[in-house]
Amino acid sequence: MKNLGTKEASVEGINRRNFLKLLGGGIAVALTYTELNALSKQPGLFPPADDTIAAWIHILENGTVTVYTGKVEVGQNIRTSLSQAVAEELSLPVSSIELIMGDTLLTPYDRGTYGSLTTPAMGPKLRKAASSLREELANMAARQWNVGKQTVEVKNGQVIHTPSGKTVSFGDLTKGQKILLPVNDQVQLTPADKWSTAGTAVAKVNAKSFVSGKHKYVSDMTLPGMVYGKILRPPSYGASLLSADTGNAKISSGVTVVREDNFIGVTAPDPQTAANALARIEARWKTTPQPSRAEIFTYLKTHSENREKGAPEAIRAAWQAAPIQVQQHFEVQYIAHVPLEPRAALAVWENKKLTVWTGTQRPFGVQEELAEIFSIPKNNIRVMMPDTGSAYGGKHSGEAAVEAARLARATGKPVKVLWTREEEFKWAYFRPGGLIEVNAGAGKEGLLTSWEFHNYNSGGAGIEVPYEVAQRHIQYHPSDTPLKQGSYRGLAATANVFSIESVIDDLACQVKQDPLQFRLNNLKDERFKQVLEAAASKFGWKRQKETGRGYGIACAFVKNAYVATCAEVAYNKSNGQLQVLRLVVAFECGAIVNPLHLENQVMGCVLQGLGGALFEAVDFKDGRILNPSLFSYRVPRFGDIPELDILLLNRKDLPSSGAGEAPIVGVAPAIRNAIADVTGVKLHSLPLLPHGMTLKV
Amino acid sequence: MKINVNGTDYTLDVPANTSLLDALRVNLHLTGSKYGCGEGACGACRVLIDGHATPSCITPLASVQDKFVVTIEGLEKEGQLHPVQQAFLDEDAFQCGYCCSGMIISAVALKTKNPRPTRQEIIEAMQGNICRCCVYPRIIKAVSKA
CATH class of the missing domain: 1.10.150.120 ([2Fe-2S]-binding domain)
Structure with a gap:
């Protein structure tokens, strides 16, 4: 890691003026935001200054290639896939490339790592920058040798003059140089069917540090003189502090109690002493009434926007006239991300400048949050994000960073704050719960005629019905949520696709059509049909079912990727026991960058989705979370895993999309439809089986 | 308190209710064992105690004084992964x-x-x-x- 002071970086990040001063000599390609916006034609919501650099690749005089990106690694393996993209265009082995990620001083501004955007957005940018660099290296060598550019090629870290066999390494070419190039928009990218490094199963680049236990997550980091911080929490949401007696907390000379208005924390040289000291604080709280889980869906509907606004008359009329009608509501519970590494931050102040290491999907967002809270300029704050113990959309915020920084400022020492699992359950945020109401109609021949869809609170992602239907009214109604809620892998697409695909199955059932055929008849998009047919064929959809078995299917288009999921369940009529036997998932996200890690992403998504589909639910009453532990909140374990087949459809002719979210959405409806197939029970809540794997008919 | 970890004896001066996990991570700087839940439910903190895979977060340090503890850092032998x-x-x-x-x-x-x-x-x-x-x-x- 480059050891740089913060004074050189501007508020907006590194710009052309300070770029080489910061990085030293060599050659670099830098993509400014002006160029970036011109390339993508999608200006950012808060575009930084035009001169600010958006991404860059730098070759040092010793030939080391360093890529700088504000994206962060949480297990999705973009450290590997982005290295592959650059290695491909520079014709280098992946091992020659180092990625500096998520450091507000060294890496370009980035809004955050979310929304399955790294592969479709950052991948092509870095490829363009690497290709520009490749072209310039070839030009430099051609000039040096006084030969035609067309006679040289870039290969294995050097430039080769093909007729003579003469070579020069990247390092020798760039020695003594201080060159900063703009990206060359005309440069040719290697097409996916010519890829030799991208598109292959490259293993996780820093994997050895994980199997040996040597990787330093934020929770593992230490600084000289560091102390551990603990924060006093209210007993429930909406509670306010009446009084606190901290007199007994100073149980040893190393303990410091920090009180700033209603913020109370302690620090101690070891975490156990900090916990013991915190337990001695006697606080009185005023609680306020809060909605409970028992009434949550009524609450969400009555506290939503536009709840009185109905659908246009034409929709109602089309539904009334439809010979086949389904009217169904769906209830989706709040669930927790449970990242295995809870929130963690290490903060230190030096000369009114703040440095924080924290596990976050938005290091630049946390930098902004800290700047606002401590009223200091952003360029006095450096946030760094080492590869972190997962997030799944649950680490967009900077709570632990703020707490550590507060305690560090008050004590004048470096402070590490590690949230407990209980704090993570109670004081982070959840995937929203939601109520969904659907009225859908079809003709006798099985073609959709009307579609009215209302989602209360869970969100608008994946809300569009992918099927052909003339009359549609689709509305998301934001609501007042009693629990803190936020992003979760796939966002509301899980809730919306669950509802859409359940209704589609119920319509197919009423028209007495095969659910696969019903879908194919109502879809136009060929890519959609391909994933459906691939999954069904691998699954053996048309195969005769054994007695007591049910088949279910579901499909979706989410974040520019297509997924189809088939499920087989077994049902024992005598005792009501259900078992998910098998899942088959077909997934298509354009050209595959790394088949090994794509399979890991799909596998992880699907099996994590099994929890929300079958049994995960946050229980709450009077503003308290009732199951804030891993014994009371169940997540999928080894014993829950059904047989799983994953089919990855590689479309080298299409741009690559992200894969961290889409595969999660098909699991719940496929299982729900399989249960309906074998039992006749049309479940309409997530989780489907909150009380265990039994269903009495 | 005395403890043997990865074949080495240590004497630690820590609060009486310190867990084995905290002792490993904070006092011995062996951070390969992770905190995940604090109740022995997730397995991230597991270490070998006399050969048994045991959650170190719910194991009091005092209870392992006469036992052999092996952590992830102790599996590698002469630079060779287990x-x-x-x-x-x-x-x-x-x-x-x-x-x-x-x-x-x-x-x-x-x-x-x-x-x-x-x-x-x-x-x-x-x-x-x-x-x-x-x-x-x-x-x-x-x-x-x-």
Whole structure:
């Protein structure tokens, strides 16, 4: 890691003026935001200054290639896939490339790592920058040798003059140089069917540090003189502090109690002493009434926007006239991300400048949050994000960073704050719960005629019905949520696709059509049909079912990727026991960058989705979370895993999309439809089986 | 308190209710064992205590004074990864990697007792370990191959 002071970086990040001063000599390609916006034609919501650099690749005089990106690694393996993209265009082995990620001083501004955007957005940018660099290296060598550019090629870290066999390494070419190039928009990218490094199963680049236990997550980091911080929490949401007696907390000379208005924390040289000291604080709280889980869906509907606004008359009329009608509501519970590494931050102040290491999907967002809270300029704050113990959309915020920084400022020492699992359950945020109401109609021949869809609170992602239907009214109604809620892998697409695909199955059932055929008849998009047919064929959809078995299917288009999921369940009529036997998932996200890690992403998504589909639910009453532990909140374990087949459809002719979210959405409806197939029970809540794997008919 | 970790004896001056996990991570700087839940439910903190894969977060330091503790850092011998570590590496049996140490410890305990476990035996032995990224099939494959 480059050891740089913060004074050189501007508020907006590194710009052309300070770029080489910061990085030293060599050659670099830098993509400014002006160029970036011109390339993508999608200006950012808060575009930084035009001169600010958006991404860059730098070759040092010793030939080391360093890529700088504000994206962060949480297990999705973009450290590997982005290295592959650059290695491909520079014709280098992946091992020659180092990625500096998520450091507000060294890496370009980035809004955050979310929304399955790294592969479709950052991948092509870095490829363009690497290709520009490749072209310039070839030009430099051609000039040096006084030969035609067309006679040289870039290969294995050097430039080769093909007729003579003469070579020069990247390092020798760039020695003594201080060159900063703009990206060359005309440069040719290697097409996916010519890829030799991208598109292959490259293993996780820093994997050895994980199997040996040597990787330093934020929770593992230490600084000289560091102390551990603990924060006093209210007993429930909406509670306010009446009084606190901290007199007994100073149980040893190393303990410091920090009180700033209603913020109370302690620090101690070891975490156990900090916990013991915190337990001695006697606080009185005023609680306020809060909605409970028992009434949550009524609450969400009555506290939503536009709840009185109905659908246009034409929709109602089309539904009334439809010979086949389904009217169904769906209830989706709040669930927790449970990242295995809870929130963690290490903060230190030096000369009114703040440095924080924290596990976050938005290091630049946390930098902004800290700047606002401590009223200091952003360029006095450096946030760094080492590869972190997962997030799944649950680490967009900077709570632990703020707490550590507060305690560090008050004590004048470096402070590490590690949230407990209980704090993570109670004081982070959840995937929203939601109520969904659907009225859908079809003709006798099985073609959709009307579609009215209302989602209360869970969100608008994946809300569009992918099927052909003339009359549609689709509305998301934001609501007042009693629990803190936020992003979760796939966002509301899980809730919306669950509802859409359940209704589609119920319509197919009423028209007495095969659910696969019903879908194919109502879809136009060929890519959609391909994933459906691939999954069904691998699954053996048309195969005769054994007695007591049910088949279910579901499909979706989410974040520019297509997924189809088939499920087989077994049902024992005598005792009501259900078992998910098998899942088959077909997934298509354009050209595959790394088949090994794509399979890991799909596998992880699907099996994590099994929890929300079958049994995960946050229980709450009077503003308290009732199951804030891993014994009371169940997540999928080894014993829950059904047989799983994953089919990855590689479309080298299409741009690559992200894969961290889409595969999660098909699991719940496929299982729900399989249960309906074998039992006749049309479940309409997530989780489907909150009380265990039994269903009495 | 006296403790033997990875073959070395240590004497530690810590609060009486200190857990083995805190002693390892804070006092001995062996941070390979992770905190995940604090109640022995997730397996991220598992270490070998006299050969048994045990959650160190709910193990009082005082209870292991006459025992041998092995952590993930103690599996490598002369720069060579343990065969289970190598199998996890070969199979890319993780995503974020945070569960990895505990998974490997559970697998080492299993393979020591039962070098050729069936799929069902692996599932039963590792039921106490959570991979929240859920790449369970890959972990099963790595443990089988190790």
